[in-house]
Amino acid sequence: MTACSDSSSSSQTNNKIDYTKNYPPSNGGTLIDAMTGEPSGLIAMIAGESAASAIAGNIFNSLLKYDKNLELTGELAGSWDVSDDQKTITFHLKPNLKWADNQPLTSDDVLFTWQKVTDEKTRTPYGSDFKLVTKAETPDANTFRVTYAQPYAPALDTWAGLHILPKHLLKDQDINTTAFARNPVGSHYYKLEKWKNGQFLKLTRNENATQGQAKIDNLLSRIIPDKAAQFLELSADNIDSMGLNPIQYARIFPARPDLNKNIALYKELGNSYTYLGFNLKRKPFDDVRVRQAINYAINKQEIIDGVLLGLGEPVASPYKPGTRWSNPELKPYPYDPNKAKALLKAAGYEDHDGDGILDKDGKPFTFEILTNQNKEREMTGVLIQRRLNDIGIKANIRVLEWASFLGRFIKPKEFDVVVLGWSLSLDPDQYSIWHSSQQAPGQFNFISYSNPRVDKLLEAGRLELNPDKRMKIYHEFSKILLEDSPIVFLSAGYGLTAIHKRVRGISNPAPPAGIGHNTYEWYIPRAYARNEMSEH
Numbered sequence: 001m002t003a004c005s006d007s008s009s010s011s012q013t014n015n016k017i018d019y020t021k022n023y024p025p026s027n028g029g030t031l032i033d034a035m036t037g038e039p040s041g042l043i044a045m046i047a048g049e050s051a052a053s054a055i056a057g058n059i060f061n062s063l064l065k066y067d068k069n070l071e072l073t074g075e076l077a078g079s080w081d082v083s084d085d086q087k088t089i090t091f092h093l094k095p096n097l098k099w100a101d102n103q104p105l106t107s108d109d110v111l112f113t114w115q116k117v118t119d120e121k122t123r124t125p126y127g128s129d130f131k132l133v134t135k136a137e138t139p140d141a142n143t144f145r146v147t148y149a150q151p152y153a154p155a156l157d158t159w160a161g162l163h164i165l166p167k168h169l170l171k172d173q174d175i176n177t178t179a180f181a182r183n184p185v186g187s188h189y190y191k192l193e194k195w196k197n198g199q200f201l202k203l204t205r206n207e208n209a210t211q212g213q214a215k216i217d218n219l220l221s222r223i224i225p226d227k228a229a230q231f232l233e234l235s236a237d238n239i240d241s242m243g244l245n246p247i248q249y250a251r252i253f254p255a256r257p258d259l260n261k262n263i264a265l266y267k268e269l270g271n272s273y274t275y276l277g278f279n280l281k282r283k284p285f286d287d288v289r290v291r292q293a294i295n296y297a298i299n300k301q302e303i304i305d306g307v308l309l310g311l312g313e314p315v316a317s318p319y320k321p322g323t324r325w326s327n328p329e330l331k332p333y334p335y336d337p338n339k340a341k342a343l344l345k346a347a348g349y350e351d352h353d354g355d356g357i358l359d360k361d362g363k364p365f366t367f368e369i370l371t372n373q374n375k376e377r378e379m380t381g382v383l384i385q386r387r388l389n390d391i392g393i394k395a396n397i398r399v400l401e402w403a404s405f406l407g408r409f410i411k412p413k414e415f416d417v418v419v420l421g422w423s424l425s426l427d428p429d430q431y432s433i434w435h436s437s438q439q440a441p442g443q444f445n446f447i448s449y450s451n452p453r454v455d456k457l458l459e460a461g462r463l464e465l466n467p468d469k470r471m472k473i474y475h476e477f478s479k480i481l482l483e484d485s486p487i488v489f490l491s492a493g494y495g496l497t498a499i500h501k502r503v504r505g506i507s508n509p510a511p512p513a514g515i516g517h518n519t520y521e522w523y524i525p526r527a528y529a530r531n532e533m534s535e536h
Contacts, residue, residue: 036230089146
């Protein structure tokens with residue numbers, strides 16, 4: 001398809017429009033964005049990839065959602081109650097919910113969805129959380145109740161992530177292979193109108209939307225795998241939105257006033273962080289003084305400036321800064337090479353033979369930094385290598401493709417130090433990454449971290465449903481983690497989004513949930529709407 005009429009004339013016309021004028025919110029228009037990969041289907045629990053979640057999130061609802069401040073609020077559920085023993089959650093659905101095909105949406109649909117996600121025949125990576133439910137029931141059409149064997153604090157978060165599916169359309173279907181995945185019927189703001197393989201997916205407004213009406217009529221997602229090609233399409237006004245890399249954001253845009261006239265840039269903290277992780281089963285990384293010394297020796301700001309072009313922030317815990325789970329008292333280790341040298345000396349490392357490399361018991365302090373083929377991680381490794389060399393540690397860098405990296409080195413724990421990334425989860429439970437029971441091959445605690453106090457805090461955090469008490473647990477957990485330095489927190493990068501100025505209603509600066517938290521409120525004034533698309 002071609003996204004709009006003639007791109008060159010469109011650009012010329014665009015440059016004549018004054019986008020500084022304000023217009024009240026109105027309905028209508030088409031927003032065109034770009035995605036790098038095509039979804040394998042639109043049943044998110046089966047598809048499992050981000051492209052599917054991005055599209056399906058506009059079509060399906062969950063019982064709960066996160067608001068702009070990342071607090072849980074109702075979506076299909078108008079309210080929910082937690083029993084005194086914290087084992088049972090009762091969801092009360094909003095009244096008069098409907099599917100896009102006008103059929104009623106009831107608690108039976110929620111029960112059906114739970115049965116599907118926990119069915120052994122359903123090929124989904126999301127089943128384990130929901131299998132902790134020992135009883136699911138529907139006392140009436142508007143009530144859904146689940147009971148757990150013991151309190152499970154991440155429970156509400158899991159219900160915020162599960163898209164509710166229509167029983168009347170799927171009850172006799174094999175959910176793994178159903179044609180519904182390419183022709184879905186949901187309850188959210190939009191419904192799928194057309195899906196052209198390898199080219200685009202077009203959504204139109206769902207008039208039965210359970211949460212009210214979105215303002216923009218159509219969402220068109222074009223499949224453009226290459227970021228450079230996306231940027232050309234953005235420049236030619238053939239798409240309205242894309243995610244930029246740091247060079248496009250920091251170097252190309254400032255040099256192109258024509259782009260700045262029509263396109264607004266948004267910067268928000270992303271949902272992941274980069275770290276340097278130690279193999280704690282290997283010496284000398286079992287010595288906390290050595291780990292802390294390396295932490296002091298690394299200049300985190302240098303990495304943010306040099307690798308991310310300043311488009312990132314230092315982090316001191318595995319939680320997104322600004323959220324309730326992030327302990328505001330914690331600060332990253334400052335760059336302090338003298339303190340690093342003092343700690344290494346206390347650990348027995350000195351340059352006894354005068355070759356510039358620290359040694360202990362006749363062995364030089366040298367190790368390998370392992371990472372995967374990721375340019376930002378490779379560059380990070382180089383900067384770390386240089387700083388370690390400054391204090392007398394010789395580090396070599398080894399870069400591997402992902403499958404080999406995981407299979408040959410991470411799973412069998414055949415590494416000294418890695419540069420990798422973890423997601424900044426919305427739910428604070430970090431049990432699978434840091435609990436000492438999670439060290440088996442293939443499990444997430446592959447650095448073999450073990451701290452009895454941390455274990456107890458992680459266990460308590462899963463059982464505590466009071467958010468304030470839970471927050472204190474994770475603040476203490478983060479403090480211990482920072483002191484122990486099983487990893488060195490390096491940086492969290494920004495999400496860098498470009499959106500055409502014809503699109504209004506976008507929160508700027510972005511709230512903790514990101515600029516996309518209220519896309520249903522975005523609008524395109526009629527004066528700024530595209531002439532229209534010619535679709536083939």
